[in-house]
Amino acid sequence: MPEGHTLRRLADDLSAAFAGRVVGVSSPQGRFAAESALLDGTELVLAESAGKHLFLDFAGGHVVHVHLGLIGGFRLGEGQAPAPVGQVRLRIEADGEGGPAAYADLRGATRCALVTPEKRDAVIAKLGPDPLRQDADPMRAWARIASSKRPIGDLLMDQEVIAGVGNVYRAEVLFRHRIHPLRPGRTLQRKQFQAMWDDLVVLMGEGVRVNRIDTVRPEHTPEAMGREPRRDDHGGEVYVYRRHEQACHVCGATIRTEILAGRNLFWCPRCQPKFRSRART
């Protein structure tokens, strides 16, 4: 379930639960056992995120670098940790001292590794600007996009161009700005990019707040339109993501899908014309 907002929320929640506390660290599954033993009983200083990366800073200069990949999850629970269920790569737990008892279980991560602070900085340095960061410089992303022939739907997924955007935000932000995903980056106007960036800042910020991806404007919510709310594991209301073969909430055209760079891409052929159909008056 991980786009940038998930990782930021996770970092915030993990910090709230464990920062400044001595924690128990273990690897019930065993694949992070040696590293866990080294960290067990030390202080978790801070959890932070950058794009889709999560870093856990432990006292003593140890950093755990986590990337959830497509299927990973990091679940927090209150109280005493129960017997681990499934493949728990990493478990962090705090007893009732210095704060409420809590635990967190990591499963299915692509990466869970002990790294140095320098390595963490190197990972962050490779990322493009992150809409969730106050100090992000969107012009770094614009420079890449404005000079690229690659489709904007491809560029938006490139973490070196913009960090934290994934398959849902890409589809949804392009829809909201009526931009066809296959348009070459260099055909976009700077104003269009700026508007998308500003929108991502708001959308992803909202994503952190509510812990899910919601992208429909007030006039297109289920309540406003009198339709059934989306009922699936994502929960959030969206315009096009995984809505292929269904009717566009705005114009009624059939949402299309196609694979781009190995991922399912979704768009509305009428709301997102490949070329500008007519000038505004």
Add this chain to the structure above:
DNA sequence: ATGACATGATAAA
């Protein structure tokens, strides 16, 4: 029981 699929990324071909 088996298979397809998933908000991701990388290495190999």
Add this chain to the structure above:
DNA sequence: TTATCCTGTCATA
């Protein structure tokens, strides 16, 4: 481009 890794869930048999 395809294969591969990580795990859980859902549909189909």
